[in-house]
Amino acid sequence: MFSQPSSRRDFLLVVCASISWGTVGIANQAMYTYGATNALSLTFLRLAIAAPLFLLVGWIRLGRRLFHIKSRDLCVMMLMGSLIALSQACYIAAIASAGVGVSTLIAICAAPVIIAVCSTLITRERLTLMTLIALVAALSGTILLIGTRSLAGKEAVSLAGIGLAFLSACGYAGFILCGRLLTNKYHPVQISAVAFGTGALMLFVCASATDLVLVYPAWGWLILLYLGSIPTALGYGLFQMGIRSLSATVASIVTMCEPLTAALLAWLLFREELGSLGLLGAGCLLGAMALILLVPTKSFTKEG
Incomplete structure (x- = not known):
């Protein structure tokens, strides 16, 4: 088990966040049945709904301390917002060029590898044997799970699409x-309020330059409210x-619960077949996930 109760609790928080993210695809699929919308508009509205929720919770929890942020750290938080907006915009653009399957595989699988490399080279986080085994298992599982469901169809793939997904x-x-x-210097809502406010602003500019859709039926706004409050505000807050x-490496591995949740929901709600490779x-x-949960924390950290 985890050597510290806080580590086990934090692991479960990231799992819950990942599970909430796994519901986004189902909710977006319901929105697309409406027809007159697009991915960039949906992503902007998710962040636009989440940002004031973070501000509200932050004001209730912290009061005036919500705005006590050093200038240098404020820049980092704004950078986070720019990065999440870039990530979402590039993913959307990649789908048009490389297809959903290839884009999802690259976007989900490349991130933990990038984090592991950067953590090792920049922050000097040691990549232990247990972390490496968990990373390989999670990457293999994601490739099998997404690959067998999404890559069976004939999707147009371009080098530009692959680059955008990366x-x-x-x-x-x-x-x-x-x-x-x-994370150890500020309350999570402080970080998220600035980051998602910045990201929403950037996505608003991008969506306005294309085709921003703001008119939806009542049920559509209910789904948007869910997307903005649960998988975005609550999910990223828990994360x-x-x-x-x-x-950072272990956290990125745990977030791979997202495609597992999406696959299970597709199987339960739409009877999509997982197949033997998908089950594997x-x-x-x-x-x-079991390896991370059951093996002592020190086996995954630089002290181990």
Whole structure:
């Protein structure tokens, strides 16, 4: 088991965040049935709904201390917002060029590898054997799970699309690394309020330059409210709290619960077949999570 109760708690927080992110695809699929919308508009509205929620919770919890942020750290938080906006925008653009399957594989699988390399070279976080085994198991499981479901169809793939998907992974990796630097200095809602406010502003500019859709039926706004409050505000809030005692690499591995949740929901709600390889991939992902949960924390950190 975890050697410290806080580490186990933080692991579970990141798992809960990842599970909430796994519901985004189902909710977006419901929104697309409406027809007159697009991915960039949906992403902007998610962040636009989440940002004031972070401000409200931050004011209730912290009062005036919510705005007590050093100038240098404020820049890092704004950078986080820019990175999450870049990640979302590049992912959306990658889908048009490389297809959903390839884009998702690259965006999800490349991020933990980038984080592991950067953590090793920049922050001198040692990549232990247990971390490496968990990373390989999670990557293998994700490839099997997504690959068997998404890559069976014939999707047009371009070098530009692959590059955009990789940029999306880089943006997400940068978001996690920057958040890890600030998590012990500020309350999670302080970080998230600035980051998501900045990201929403950037996405508003991007969406306005294309085709920003703001008119939806009542049920559509209910889904948007869910997307903005649960997988975005609550999900990223839990994630920011969870990375307090987890390394950036381990946290990125745990976030791979997201494709597992999405696959299980697709199986339960839409009867999508997982197949033998998909089930094997799910087993690999669960094995990686069990390894992180059951093996002592020191085996995953530089002290181990």
